Amino acid sequence: MDKIRIENLYKIFGPKPGNAMKMLAQGLDKKAVQEKTDMTVGVDNASFSIQAGEIFVIMGLSGSGKSTLVRMLNRLIEPTAGKVFVDDQEVTAMNPKELVAFRRRNMSMVFQSFALMPHLNVLENAAFGLELANADKAKQTERAMEALEQVGLAGWENSYPPQLSGGMQQRVGLARGLAVDPDILLMDEAFSALDPLIRTEMQDELLNLQEEHQRTIVFISHDLDEALRIGDRIAIMEGGRIIQVGTPEEILQNPANDYVRAFFRGVDPSNVLSAGDIVRDSYPTIIRTKTGSLRAAHEILSGSERDYGYILNAKRQFQGIVSSDTLNDALDAEAKSLDMAFLPNTRAVDASMSMQDILPIVASNPWPVPVVDESGRYKGVVSKNRFLRTLHRTEKARNGHAQK
Template identity: 45%
Template structure:
């Protein structure tokens, strides 16, 4: 059990008589039936999941699905009705008021949909808020707030007031305010939803960049699948208070658990989600530098029905040999592939989105090599494979 946070069958019932609603829920009644019969609102029902250290978990769902309630239960801004929330083994639901306060001060940083900046404090005072509450001495407070603002915040606006800033800048302040505390867990409640699309994309990129450096445990609430797919190491899909599906972006897209997930997923632009590694074909035959001459290479090409061949040496990709060059070399009696290898080839990492592959393939008649950081050849993409994969993806996720 090395998960950072483990949530075990967490429930939240809004109303004065949660017991009755709980019983009905366990008997299988739906949210609407319970509201009709008991007047109790079901916030979240039987939610269990875990979050690992350093990962971004996106909790996604439409409004009313319970995602915001869930994230507020984690730091008990909303008191869960029953269930467990284990933070490194300590049950948060059992903490006393004082212990909870300390936990909030030291472990959680929260970013809100509508920024929730304090309008009567200037930017730097906003960023300092958490430290002030923690009674950090003024000088250290100022330093850390300054550092956080420099990292993500709008520079040069320290003495302005929130109302003078644009939405994007305000949310940078919101982010800086949470980061100034250096918490290990970030709760981000639709943090970028109120921003316009361009700014939102920038903020997403920035968050990913920050995450590479900081390795926080991030729980990100979103109603936007594109955002979830971009940010989430794993995604949890919620509906009516329940978790409908949990998995990586790939798993949810290629294997939607039910009709609801499928409908959610339909709108996604497949080319954005698919990456080089999902599309690439296994390198069928690869000529080895050390042993093969042009004759072997030609034979391999003939076997595979292709007109060019990647050349590897000691596991590293060296270049490509075309059939024409191999024939010429054979005629000249040249036995060494090294002399005819073209090293000028396009190499791409496996996580390249399919979108970015089109321009590469249009201007380049030879196939693309998908390589990892050590230059190992992982796979090959030619125009045909890309188009085939995309059309297949569309039919898989279309109205089946």
């Protein structure tokens, strides 16, 4: 389900946005408009939708318009043109009163600079959104305490923001965002001001929170590692335009242009791609039935020019691997059950495991490694060949760009 949908969104900063809009319509880009009119194109015709419950990362270099874009979602910045929908409600059509109610109810925001109120203590800061919504005091305290506990700051309620470290301040910022229990959390470079170790810790924290309670998170970042780590999908922006939207794997495997490719230079694909991304259903599968499947298996395998066959049950869950040799042996021994032909010590890997994680298993077994999804269903195999070729191809894509 689309949680947020934006349609042809534009933002021009300057006295006469109409002129700049005309130029954009003629196909000029941000740079050309800037030179001709001295107006800045913040966002240029952005359209995409964000699914409920996903972490959607908007990535780009500074000045690419990502912060402007996220601020148009709650109209901290008024769009020059275009529409924003949340739950099929048109945010861009709301009057000021509706907008205030919408901001209190649906969306909260976490800022790069933390933006905590220095005159309020940690508890009051966490309760700030509820205070604005005129919630009663007892409820404010209760919700704020819960949120502080969620981010691991129980016991710090009476401290003041300047007394806390950066990481802790941002935890307060996060608690403030969570306390109002929003469907949507906007995070504007929320972790960029933190040092790398704390940043990773906060990313994990966010993923944990997301596990407990699926919110729709729009996360702005200029850090690729961060985007890959937490993003379910990523939108890449350049010069106010959305260049590409997709899962990290899709973007890594098929970068839309050199700008996108440049982002991925220096990324190890084996960290990003998972077993599920490179799986191929290229080996014969044999459904195990109650009787007589030993001979049927032999037939299927010998007709397939493959050495290994993958045995599934009726629910297509992985059971074991047979080879032409073990099948022959079992037939010779007049074995009754297909189990007798199973190779020892075969194990399936989870589709979500990274290439890095499955490497030892792929390397140490002569047969291609079976891959299953979270419910144990067979998705295909990863062979040594396939593994190496994937590494090689992404390598080439990156080097090809670097040499230009």
